[in-house]
Amino acid sequence: MRVIVVGLGAWGAHIAWRLARRGADVVGLDRHAPPHGFGSSGGATRMFRTACLEHPDLVQVARRSDELWRELADRSGRRLRVSSGGMLLGPADGPVVTGARQAAQRHGLPVEVLDxxxxxxxxxxxxxxxxxxxAVFEPEAALLDVDQVISGALEQARAAGARLLTGAGVQAVERRAGGGVRVEWVGQESSATGVLEADVLVLAAGVGNAGLLAPLAPELVEAAGWRTVAMPMTFLRVGDPDGLSIGDLPVFMRELEDGRVVWGHGVLPGADPSVVKLGVEAATPVxxxxxxxxxTSHDWAPVLEQGPLTFPGVRAEPVSGTMCRYDRTRDGQFVIGPVDHERLVWVAGGCNAHGFKHSAGIGDAVAEWLVDGYTTMPVDAFRPDRFADAVVGG
Ligand SMILES: Cc1cc2nc3c(=O)[nH]c(=O)nc-3n(C[C@H](O)[C@H](O)[C@H](O)COP(=O)(O)OP(=O)(O)OC[C@H]3O[C@@H](n4cnc5c(N)ncnc54)[C@H](O)[C@@H]3O)c2cc1C
Known part of the structure; x- marks a missing residue:
């Protein structure tokens, strides 16, 4: 089976790896050279947890990701994670704590609930x-090193035979009348252009998905309410003489009394002891x-105000930051699976700002589904055809 994967960020890198491992003939393209900070995967670190309050089926996807990353770390010698444990905190009856406790109860996850x-x-x-x-403390939760994870998955994809083109922006995708798919790309830093054909196309282009899908499946883009937003990813100075180590402040997500959510983590071993990652959840349409x-200073304002109030020793002093774009859907859930009845075009997107921890499990599910015709992973709830008749073709 010949498969084109568009987008080689967190999700596309793992889809390419898992497809190539299952014997598919894979060509992957990316407009940039992942890992990079132009899409959804910038900002160095991501939280891994299996207490998935976002959807109960995701617990198994996160567990599969963890298994695959242990394999990836063994094969590559890369350090993908810092085992910090992780925390979900907030009012006892708020969505963060109740969601985490429900996921833990339903799946028998080893968490501690602390007053x-x-x-x-x-x-x-x-x-x-x-x-x-x-606080719901999950000892097995961890901090993932974004660059190591994506680079490791791309390396394994290449080792398994995938051909990966970077600096190649896909301009047009097409389902061919006689079967198969066609993709046109243009070089981003050269005058190169190209046309590729394959049996199947997988769109894993993050914030690029909706634009590429729009001509093929406009009803789906509309019904899913697919749109791009941006969130600040920010690092602040901590003035406490002892700093705030990762042990003092393991990777966390915390609901405040006013319902806003803050997230971040303390200082990693070997990193600048005066810098912590802290952000206030706030999405701006793009x-x-x-x-x-x-x-902008407007984007910095919430974390500069909230950081010192909430975390001891943190100063209202920006160190570095960036805007991180991601794709959102109406129901806040991923969109994974074929978008047409002939199963020529597939999508893996709608990350809704919680998809990094699932990227290896999703890559494996898509690869299994495509190659074997079904997947044993519980991804049914994320199928595009949940949006009624929005899938195309006959
Ligand atoms: C502020 C913030 C914090 C987050 N924190 C967490 C967290 O703690 N834990 C967690 O699990 N998740 C978290 N997430 C979500 C997570 O980062 C994303 O779910 C994940 O990075 C999505 O990966 P992706 O592959 O979909 O997108 P990307 O990594 O952006 O990959 C998409 C790729 O497609 C390429 N592309 C786009 N258009 C084209 C085109 N036309 N042609 C060719 N290539 C194209 C891009 O260059 C890019 O490389 C967070 C997100 C944000 C924004």
């Missing part, structure tokens, strides 16, 4: 946690086809 006093004693970074808030927006 505010125990949390404050054990984790200095959360010394301001209000009395009626809880017009279709535009580039990465600038990170």
């Amino acid at each position: 505010a006093a125990a949390t404050r004693r054990r984790f200095r970074g959360h010394a301001t946690l209000p009395e009626d808030h809880l 017009p279709p086809g535009s580039g990465v927006p600038d990170l």
Whole structure:
């Protein structure tokens, strides 16, 4: 089976790897040279957890990712993760804590539920946690090194025979009347152009998905409410003489009393001890086809105000930051599977800002589904055809 994969970021790199490992003849294209910060995977680190409050079926996908990354680390010698444990915190009856507890109960996940006093004693970074808030601590949660994960998956894809073209922006995709697909690409830093044909096309282009899909499946793009937004990814100075280590502030997501969510982690071993990652969840719409927006003082304002109030020693002092774009859907869930009845064009997108931890599991599910005709992974809830009659073809 000849497969073209468009987009070689977090999801596309793993799709290419897993497809090539299953014997598919894979060509992957990317407009940039991943890993990079122009899409959804910028900003160095991502949280891995199996307490998936976003959808119960994702617990198994995260577990499969973990298995595959252990294999990838063994094969490549790369250090993909820092085993920090991870925390989901907030009001006892708020969505973050209740969602995490439900996922843990349903799947028997090994988590500890800590009251505010125990949390404050054990984790200095959360010394301001209000009395009626809880923490769900998952010891197996971790921090993923984005560049190592994506580079490792691309390396394995190549080793398994995939041909990967970078600096190749896909301009047009087409389902061919007689079967198969056709893709036109243009060089981003050269005058090169090319046309590729294959049996099947997989779109894993992140914020590029909706634009590429629009001519093929406009009803799907519309029904899914597919759109691009950007969120600040920010690093602040910590003035505390001892800093805030990853042990004091393991990777976390915390719901505040006003319902806003903050996330981040303490200082990694070997990193600058005066810098922590902290962000306040705030998505700004980005017009279709535009580039990465600038990170303005308006974007910095919430974290500069909230950081020092919530985390001991953190100063209202920006160190570095960027806007990170991602694709969102109406129901907040991924869109994974064929977009036409002939199963010529597939999509893996709609990451909704929680997809990194699932990228290896999703890559494996898509590869299995394409090559074997079915997948044992629970990804049915994310099929494009959940949007009624939005899939195309007859
Ligand atoms: C601020 C923020 C924090 C987050 N935190 C977490 C977290 O802690 N844990 C977690 O699990 N997830 C997190 N996420 C989500 C996670 O980062 C994304 O789900 C993941 O990076 C999505 O990967 P992707 O492959 O879909 O997109 P990308 O990595 O952006 O890959 C898409 C690729 O497609 C290429 N492309 C686009 N258009 C074209 C075209 N026309 N032709 C060729 N190539 C093209 C791009 O160059 C890019 O390389 C966060 C997201 C954000 C924004």
